[in-house]
Amino acid sequence: MKTYQELSREELLKLREQLEGAYEDAKGKGLKLDMSRGKPSAAQLDMSREFLDTLNSDSEMKSENGLDVRNYGAMDGIPEAKRLMGQIMGVPAENVIVCGNASLTVMYDTVSRSMTHGVLGSTPWCKLDRVKFLCPVPGYDRHFAVTQHFGIEMINIPMTPQGPDMDMVEKLVSGDESVKGIWCVPKYSNPQGYTYSEETVRRFANLKPAAEDFRIYWDNAYAVHHLYEDRQDTLPDILSLCAEAGNPDMVYEFCSTSKITYAGAGISAVAASKANLDDIKKTLTLQTIGFDKVNQLRHVRYLKDMEGVKAQMKRHADWMRPKFDAVLAVLDKELTGLGIGQWTRPNGGYFISFEAMEGCAKAIVAKCKEAGMVLTEAGATYPYGKDPKDSNIRIAPSFPTPQEMEQAAELFVLCVKLVSVEKVLADREQAGEAAVG
Amino acid sequence: MKTYQELSREELLKLREQLEGAYEDAKGKGLKLDMSRGKPSAAQLDMSREFLDTLNSDSEMKSENGLDVRNYGAMDGIPEAKRLMGQIMGVPAENVIVCGNASLTVMYDTVSRSMTHGVLGSTPWCKLDRVKFLCPVPGYDRHFAVTQHFGIEMINIPMTPQGPDMDMVEKLVSGDESVKGIWCVPKYSNPQGYTYSEETVRRFANLKPAAEDFRIYWDNAYAVHHLYEDRQDTLPDILSLCAEAGNPDMVYEFCSTSKITYAGAGISAVAASKANLDDIKKTLTLQTIGFDKVNQLRHVRYLKDMEGVKAQMKRHADWMRPKFDAVLAVLDKELTGLGIGQWTRPNGGYFISFEAMEGCAKAIVAKCKEAGMVLTEAGATYPYGKDPKDSNIRIAPSFPTPQEMEQAAELFVLCVKLVSVEKVLADREQAGEAAVG
Secondary structure, eight states: OOOGGGSOHHHHHHHHHHHHHHHHHHHHTOOOEEESSOOOOHHHHHTTGGGGGSSOTTSOOBOTTSOBTTSSOOTTOOHHHHHHHHHHHTSOGGGEEEESSOHHHHHHHHHHHHHHHOSTTOOOGGGSSOOEEEEEESOOHHHHHHHHHTTOEEEEEEEETTEEOHHHHHHHHHHOTTEEEEEEOOSSOTTTOOOOOHHHHHHHHTOOOSSTTOEEEEEOTTTTOBSOSSOOOOOOOHHHHHHHTTOTTSEEEEEESTTTSOTTSOOEEEEOOHHHHHHHHHHHHHHOSOOOHHHHHHHHHHHOSHHHHHHHHHHHHHHHHHHHHHHHHHHHHHHTTSSSEEEOOOSBSSOEEEEESTTOHHHHHHHHHHTTEEEOOTTTTSGGGOOTTSOEEEEOTTSSOHHHHHHHHHHHHHHHHHHHHHHHHHHHHHHHHHHHO | OOOGGGSOHHHHHHHHHHHHHHHHHHHHTOOOEEESSOOOOHHHHHTTGGGGGSSOTTSOOBOTTSOBTTSSOOTTOOHHHHHHHHHHHTSOGGGEEEESSOHHHHHHHHHHHHHHHOSTTOOOGGGSSOOEEEEEESOOHHHHHHHHHTTOEEEEEEEETTEEOHHHHHHHHHHOTTEEEEEEOOSSOTTTOOOOOHHHHHHHHTOOOSSTTOEEEEEOTTTTOBSOSSOOOOOOOHHHHHHHTTOTTSEEEEEESTTTSOTTSOOEEEEOOHHHHHHHHHHHHHHOSOOOHHHHHHHHHHHOSHHHHHHHHHHHHHHHHHHHHHHHHHHHHHHTTSSSEEEOOOSBSSOEEEEESTTOHHHHHHHHHHTTEEEOOTTTTSGGGOOTTSOEEEEOTTSSOHHHHHHHHHHHHHHHHHHHHHHHHHHHHHHHHHHHO
């Protein structure tokens, strides 16, 4: 098989004609597919139907320490919810504050609090001339949107299958006092599905930041979100490694049950050192009368413990896996050896990352949209929405059905091929002109 | 009957002896009473038991516009929840964003957002040298704590039974560009239970602020929290009055169901002009993936409409009224005509405000505590915890049972009398010394 680069101009023109015909056919189908976000499908949400029966008018409404969960109080969460969220993250309950329905809010509030009040007594960031965050790329658009909103300068850090480029991270963190944070999705990263290696996590824990208020924002969003029984990534506990390395306060870890129970009605948590938690609580006392403890109790009564969480995640995986497999099968079959794209094969999480030929991502996403399929906007996986190579595309297989997923993948590879053939032709034309000129 | 001031030294000394004996007896009872916060009792929370049955595994989980409430999305709330919260505040649904379980969080976030991002394009407050808020006093301690946390300077505005001293408010708001807000609990105010008169509300709506980013923080926490069937206060709608006065963007209104369903698991809302809501949404989009819509749906299915809200609040009132009546009966019987205190007789809300002799509040609260009754800390109803006259005490009858409430009131009046007699004696001694000296 030849790569597109190896095809002659005539072969390319003929291929383009074929692909254009197929694309017109695809447009004619009136597809309506959404692969834009890591959004669970209704079927997946239905797996937690009984979640709603967990508490009813006959239920004991006290937490295990005797607190009436319906009333005010318990800023940091009920003990059993702290324990459960701690287990999901692999940290002790005493390092956990259980929060509201979105870890995004906890992350936003953490940045916002640092802006207005600093970190553990440091100068509030809004009083500084420059604040920078490191952003492993491709990454999660909502992380970048938060830091952009606060005028924080973002620096791209290339991702590898072992995690961010740690040489670059170490150099920037230890050499620049204005670097105050780094966004990490350390397990089944968004969008590549990479899990940081043990060495990477150790290097994180042993960072020597120039800024005392530098923090690792460790968004452990997919801690228990495996796709396969026999291929499960593991991630070392960053909190204990940081403590061992003499950096106990250097990390905030976040997680939620948004993709365990209900995307819109889960519970979230932050884990950190006692000093950090005390710092957070100083603000929380003023910001809330306590998060929704009824929902915390509902979660614990429904999921019970890690065994319950694992059973729930297995049900999710059984539903998600065929969709991932469908996409991967089509990508493998249709694109292998053509030299027009690379893709990841994650063991968990919610995304597959596709790396198109340079300068093709926007065009592919636009082509897909024209034929009825919404993808995450090209560029969204980079700070400021700017993918310097215009090549990364995030595929989110969770929302469509497996059948739709196959259709979607077929359409996707078609668009990749069509845009790529045009790109190769255009490049060659330009090169020809350059040679002539 | 003589006032304490009219008693002779001998009468006062005899009275003190009696009171000290009674106080020792009271201490011996080993009371454990909590009147510190406007916290519902378990019995009151039990009135919403069926709230937990409202949604179960058989329920239709779509909002009236077809949205799956379990999933992400609907930043500003589901339509039926916007309508219901709008009805509670007396504003159209389109002026409402439904939020999480605490209106305190919405208020905190509103101040925080103004600090970091300004208001409708104004300079972020954190970039200004001075930001001031007007604080009608006595008022709600958590309001003051939020502004204090952000380093906002607070200016006391005396309350009257018709609302804040509007001459002072008008002068400060129109004359000082650094005045950016005023905290208001316009109906059944915390702690006095006063409702702003129509004239007061109109004067609010017609303010001519020097600062374009001045906002009225209208915390309508007790909008439907009447105590009596036949004595219910009404409050004009500030949003429409502001719009009529050409000040559509001048007010944020807040409310919640914390004291309608569950204190810890209600829903909250903010109402404002379209321009303000758009401004808020710019941040919300980054801060949350949408608030808990399952709980929004649970609320609408349980309360249904304003008739349902009224029926629910009547049940609450039937339970709260005897407690208020018990306190008032004891205060009337024991303190009338003694010249040692004044108290309010609210038609709704959660508090009775007691005005002791100058310099006596801290001592009364301490005496109560010593005998087993926790009251809100003296001073808490003033910014910085400083009641300049040390005279205001907030009584919160909601948590104890009616029986406990009577005990509590008896102990309270005993402590008031004891501290007052000591105060009169001390004043007289000082006056005597001054006369001698």
